[in-house]
Amino acid sequence: MTFFQILAVVLTATAFFAYLNYRFLRLPMVIGVMVLALATSLIVIGxxxxxxxxxxxxxxxxxxxxxxxxxxxxxxxxxxxxxxxxVNLDDLLAQKWTILLFATVGVALSILLVGLMLFHLAGALGLDIPWTWCLVFGALISPTDPIAVLGILRKLGVSKRLETKFTGESLFNDGVGVVAFLILLEIVAGGDAGAIHVASLFVVEVGGGVALGLVLGLAVYWLLKRVDNYQVEILLSLALITGGYAVSEMLHLSAPIFAVVSGLLIGNVGRRYAMSEHSREHLDTFWELVDETLNALLFVLIGVEVLVLNYPTGALPLGVSAIVVVLLARFVGIGFLVGLLRARRRFSPHSVTILTWGGLRGGISVALALSLPPNPWRDYLVTITYIVVSFSIIAQGLTIGPLIARANADSSNPTSD
Incomplete structure (x- = not known):
């Protein structure tokens, strides 16, 4: 099939699932379309x-x-x-140390804890998955995806600070997680595993992504100040993210970090100081539509991936066990960091539980797993990633609301965070 034909099929299926969800299921859209796509795939298999x-x-x-x-x-x-x-930059800066620790130290702790527990768990199941590949799994499963949970949080009226923690952490740990994944893949392939080399590679990729985001973002801001036409301004924003993302990849910089930094700059400086109210309304509507459409397409693709997975012996019990491993690693990591920060920051009694259960895994983990090079353990890692992500989106996504509601009942202001 041609690219257009494939796109037409996926778009049509996504629109149909979105309609069914709106009329009958009434779930958050990204969760609803994934549930329907997964159910349809399982029916086809059956x-x-x-x-x-x-x-x-x-x-x-x-x-x-x-x-x-x-x-x-x-x-x-x-x-x-x-x-x-x-994302409001003032809100983000007010939580900068919390978000920075969650997106860096938190990711590193998650990688190590998941890798360690998976290695011993696989051994107990008779699967001799090497320690290094367990760390690779830890890196690809560590980035969180708040898309499915943020709508629920807003409806429940949680504080802006808690919402900012979820959003800020996920935006930056995507970039950090991808860089860590690529570094670990290089080490597995026989690359330099020295601490200095790894640290310098990390700093160059992340720092380069930040620098490029600032430079190109400011360049587009300069252009935006010289026009007052929403069509041109939207095209400039599209050129920034597509062109800049491609340049980041060509220069071997962190393209996800570039996307976050340039988005923050245009959202907080470009929209405020270089656009009329009329242009802002059109820009916001356009990017909200892009966000909703791409997320719906992404979660449908996650749902139908079950059709092409291989299920090697032992992968299913390992995948189910990995759900507990990933949640436990996040609980320990978040708990440790919250404990460090409590002396200077106020956290609600339920912060660790909510941040743990609300840290959903999404499409980026599946994509990283599918990008793994051929090796004896690839099918295992892809399968357990899919199981963890599916559980995370459906089970955690559908129960985070009741969890927060219960926290509200247990405390007079539990979600102030």
Missing amino acids: LDGFGLSLADGAARLIAEIDFDDTLLHAMLGPLLFAGALF
Whole structure:
């Protein structure tokens, strides 16, 4: 099939699932479309037992979609840019140390704890997955995705500070997680594992992404101040994220960090000082639509990926066990950091629980898993990633609301955080 035909099928399916969810399920849209896509995929697989043989054809169609390339090089940039565009920089700076620790030390702790626990768990199940590949899994599963949970948080009226913690952490730990993943892959492939080399590579990629985001963001801000036409201003924002993201990848800098920094700059400086109210309204509407549409497409793609997964022996019990491993690692990491910060910051009694359960894993983890090079453990890592992500989006996404409601009942102001 041609690219246009594949896009038409995915868009049509996404629109249909979004309609069904709106009319009948009434779930948050990204969760609803994924539930419907996953259920449809499982039904297609089940119909093979009745001799209909639909799964092979559907799997061939899905296999034509390069999921990791589509997400990491086409969708992730606009998604991060759109997310950063609507983050208030003052709120972010007020929480800067908390967010910085969560997105750096928190990610590092998660990688180490997940890698360590998975290594011993796999050994107990008779799977000799090397320690280094367990760390790679820790890196790809550590980035959090707040998209499904933020709508629920806003409806429940949680404080802006708690919402900012979720959003800020996820925006930056995507970039940090991807860099850590690539560094660990290089080490697994026999690259330099020296601490100085790893640290310098990390600083160059992350620092370079920040610098490029500031330089190109300021350049576009300068252009925005010289026009008052919303069509041109929207095109300039599109050029910034697509062109800048491509340049970041060409220069081997952190493209996700570039997307976040440029989005924050345009959202807090460009929109405020270089645009009329009329232009701001159109820009906001455009990027909200891009954000919602791309997220719906992404979660449908996650749902149908079940059709093309291989299920090696032992992967299913390991995947179910990995759910506990990932949650436990986040609970310990967040608990440790909150304990360090309590002397200077006020946290509600339920902060660690809410931040742990609300730290959903999403499409970036699946994309990183699918980008793994061929190796004896690739199918295991892809399968357990899919199991963890599916549980995270559906189970955690649907229960974070009741969890916060219960926290509200247990304390007079539990979500002030």
